[in-house]
Amino acid sequence: MNIFVAKLSFDTQDAGLREAFENFGEVKSAKVIMDNYTGRSKGFGFVEMNDHAEASNAIRSLNDSELDGRTIVVKQAEERGQRSSRY
Template identity: 60%
Template sequence: MNIFVARLNYETQESDLRSLFESYGEVKSVKIIIDKFTGTSKGFGFVEMMDDQDGQNAINALNNTQLDGRTIVVKVAEPRESRQSSYSPRNNNRY
């Protein structure tokens, strides 16, 4: 199960999230999203758990709880929708 975690403290580390979620089951991966220009956390991330029931138990227990001084939001991650590009190449044919 892929879990979305939002409203993270910008100082929260992936190891902090892993430790928090491991008390509910086996964690496959943890990823805090980093701004590519500043190199700092964007305040949200994803935790992937091996077992869906463990993931649901973690969501139920951790949503709207405190982590590093912030009330976090924890919910099932929605799949990324295929993004349509607004880029439209010009037709370079000349008549």
């Protein structure tokens, strides 16, 4: 399952994101999205976990929790092209 993580601290790096999710199961990948121009974090990232139950538990447990001094938002990532309108 692919997991979207928002409101990350600009100091959070891939390893820290991975570590937070490894408490709930095997993490296939963890990536903080960086701005190509500035090289700075965009404040969100993605984590991929193989086991659906472990991923669901991680989402429930980590949503509205604190990571690197910021309260993060964690939810199942939406497939590209399936995002709902904001308005």
